[in-house]
Structure formats: C-alpha cells, structure tokens
Amino acid sequence: MEHNLQHTISLLARTPAALDALLRDLPEAWTLRKEGENTWSAFEIVGHLIYGERTDWMPRARIVLQFGETRAFEPFDRGGHVREMQGKSLAQLLDEFARVRSESLEELRALHLRPEDLERRGLHPALGIVTLSERLATWAAHDLTHLHQISRVMAHQYREAVGPWSAYLGVLQCAGHSS
Amino acid sequence: MEHNLQHTISLLARTPAALDALLRDLPEAWTLRKEGENTWSAFEIVGHLIYGERTDWMPRARIVLQFGETRAFEPFDRGGHVREMQGKSLAQLLDEFARVRSESLEELRALHLRPEDLERRGLHPALGIVTLSERLATWAAHDLTHLHQISRVMAHQYREAVGPWSAYLGVLQCAGHSS
Numbered sequence: 001m002e003h004n005l006q007h008t009i010s011l012l013a014r015t016p017a018a019l020d021a022l023l024r025d026l027p028e029a030w031t032l033r034k035e036g037e038n039t040w041s042a043f044e045i046v047g048h049l050i051y052g053e054r055t056d057w058m059p060r061a062r063i064v065l066q067f068g069e070t071r072a073f074e075p076f077d078r079g080g081h082v083r084e085m086q087g088k089s090l091a092q093l094l095d096e097f098a099r100v101r102s103e104s105l106e107e108l109r110a111l112h113l114r115p116e117d118l119e120r121r122g123l124h125p126a127l128g129i130v131t132l133s134e135r136l137a138t139w140a141a142h143d144l145t146h147l148h149q150i151s152r153v154m155a156h157q158y159r160e161a162v163g164p165w166s167a168y169l170g171v172l173q174c175a176g177h178s179s
Numbered sequence: 180m181e182h183n184l185q186h187t188i189s190l191l192a193r194t195p196a197a198l199d200a201l202l203r204d205l206p207e208a209w210t211l212r213k214e215g216e217n218t219w220s221a222f223e224i225v226g227h228l229i230y231g232e233r234t235d236w237m238p239r240a241r242i243v244l245q246f247g248e249t250r251a252f253e254p255f256d257r258g259g260h261v262r263e264m265q266g267k268s269l270a271q272l273l274d275e276f277a278r279v280r281s282e283s284l285e286e287l288r289a290l291h292l293r294p295e296d297l298e299r300r301g302l303h304p305a306l307g308i309v310t311l312s313e314r315l316a317t318w319a320a321h322d323l324t325h326l327h328q329i330s331r332v333m334a335h336q337y338r339e340a341v342g343p344w345s346a347y348l349g350v351l352q353c354a355g356h357s358s
C-alpha cells in the first residue's frame with residue numbers, strides 16, 4: 001500500500017497508549033530484563049522512542065522542508081536514550097513518550113502537508129536521497145519495529161518456562177533483525 | 180526466569196487493553212490487510228485470540244487438573260477463529276476479547292493454584308508430557324507471539340512506502356516464524 005499521511009498519523013497517535021496499556025505497572029521482571037548483553041529492555045526501548053521524538057522524527061522532517069537535499073541529516077545517536085532514562089521510572093517514561101509524541105503530531109498536523117510536500121527530497125548520510133513521504137512512513141514502521149522488539153524481549157523471559165511449547169511459539173524463533 | 184503465576188496473570192490481564200489501544204478505530208488499511216495468501220490480518224488475529232480463550236487456555240488447564248496424564252488435550256483448531264469473526268466488526272471483537280479474557284482470569288484466580296498444582300502433568304497429543312506451569316507460561320508467551328505478529332503484519336503494509344529505510348527496520352526483515 002502507498003504511504004497515506006492520515007494512516008501514518010492514526011498509527012503514530014496510538015502507540016503511546018498501546019505501550020502504556022501493555023507496560024504500566026507490569027512487574028519489572030517483564031520490563032527491565034533484556035535478551036542478553038548489548039540488548040534493550042522494554043524500559044530502554046521506551047527511552048529510545050522518546051529520544052527519537054526529540055532528535056529524529058520531526059527535527060529531520062524540518063531539515064527536509066528547509067534544506068532539501070543540500071544538507072544531510074545528522075547521524076542518529078543510538079545511545080542517546082540513556083540520558084532520557086536516567087533516574088526515571090517506566091511510568092514517567094510512558095507519560096513523557098505520550099507528551100512528546102502528542103507535540104510531534106501537533107507540529108506535523110500544523111504543517112498541512114500537501115502531496116507535493118511529501119515528495120520533497122532530503123539527503124540521508126548513508127541512504128542518499130530520500131523523500132519526506134518515506135521519512136514519515138518510516139516513523140510509523142519504526143514504532144512497529146519496536147513493538148515487535150518489545151514483544152520478543154518479553155517473550156524471551158519465558159523461554160525456559162514454556163517448556164516444549166517453545167517450538168510452537170513464533171516469537172521465540174525470532175533472533176531479532178537489527179543491523 | 181522461572182514461571183511466576185502472578186507475572187503471567189499481570190501480562191494476560193493487559194493484552195486486551197493494549198490491542199484495543201493499538202487497533203480500535205485504526206483505518207482498515209492497517210487492520211484488514213495481511214502479509215499474503217494464507218496469512219492473517221490483525222482482525223483475524225484478534226479472532227484467534229478469542230477462540231483460544233473459549234477452547235484452549237482454561238479448558239485445557241481444566242483437563243490437566245481433572246485428568247492429569249490420562250487424557251490428551253484435543254487438537255486445537257487453527258481455523259476455529261473464522262466463526263468468531265463472522266459478521267463482526269473489529270470493535271466488537273476487541274470488546275469480546277476483553278470480556279472472555281477477563282472471565283478466563285477470574286476462573287484462573289478462583290483456582291487458587293499452589294506451587295504443587297503448577298507441577299501437575301498433562302498429556303499433549305504431539306509434545307507428550309507437559310506441566311500446568313508450562314501451559315500457563317505458554318498462554319502469556321502466546322499473547323506476545325501474536326503481538327509480535329500483529330506488529331509485523333502491519334509494518335508489512337508500509338514495506339514499499341518506507342523506501343530505502345526498509346533495510347534498517349528490523350520488523351521488515353522478519354519472515355514470521357510459525358510452523
């Protein structure tokens with residue numbers, strides 16, 4: 001299916017409430033554990049989503065609209081979420097994610113993007129020429145990547161507990177797909 | 180981590196609200212589309228979860244408690260959800276899932292299972308001897324398998340729209356893991 005800005009906004013608007021319903025007040029055995037060294041817990045993933053709102057999604061969309069292909073995006077700091085998490089509870093992060101996402105969508109809606117705006121081109125430091133449309137579709141798919149990851153990280157905690165059923169549970173066959 | 184019944188219930192209790200927050204009133208382009216032939220849409224997955232509540236999770240737990248290893252579970256009908264879906268909207272299915280899950284958990288809590296009950300053994304037609312503990316842990320991991328699947332099915336709809344970013348999005352590398 002083609003990119004549809006209203007569909008993208010519909011999804012982006014729901015992610016904070018979906019994560020809130022899944023994670024708030026859940027035992028820390030689910031939310032703080034990881035899949036191993038150098039992997040993220042659900043808690044860290046929410047921190048990463050907040051950091052993306054602050055530094056990645058609307059900021060880079062603004063760069064496309066202002067500078068087009070003449071200025072490359074700054075590389076995204078995959079460790080940047082550590083600052084977001086310091087001294088905070090998961091409940092605070094969930095509140096913060098809902099707030100910053102809501103602000104991002106307010107800004108996006110206020111741009112009143114027309115179809116020709118969505119075809120505006122920007123310069124990605126590794127991927128080369130990209131369009132604003134691709135950028136916004138990626139924002140929605142990025143939410144889904146992390147929902148996919150959270151479900152996998154949490155299921156991993158029961159890898160032993162499920163006994164022989166591990167063979168039937170698709171999520172336990174998923175080794176992750178991040179580069 | 181070992182199976183913890185309270186952790187299992189905590190997760191099981193949250194899944195209906197998480198799916199509700201994610202899917203209710205979302206455009207059908209997200210909820211009714213699939214990954215291809217013989218795959219499920221988010222809508223169908225909610226139907227499957229309802230069918231599992233009616234025929235699989237507490238019913239099979241009851242069989243373990245009543246019959247132990249002397250009676251094998253009846254095979255689960257993977258097409259059984261089709262009846263659940265007929266003539267219903269996604270909003271109706273989400274309401275129904277919340278209701279049947281709540282009933283299941285009420286029944287589970289009323290059993291007041293002790294550690295020795297969790298070690299009770301049952302007979303799975305293909306897997307052989309399984310414990311009630313493994314069965315209940317699998318219920319939680321099964322929710323997570325389908326959250327993992329829903330996020331992947333939805334992300335698939337934007338496979339083209341994200342352009343070159345598809346290489347970076349883990350969920351788009353996931354080919355599914357069902358047997």
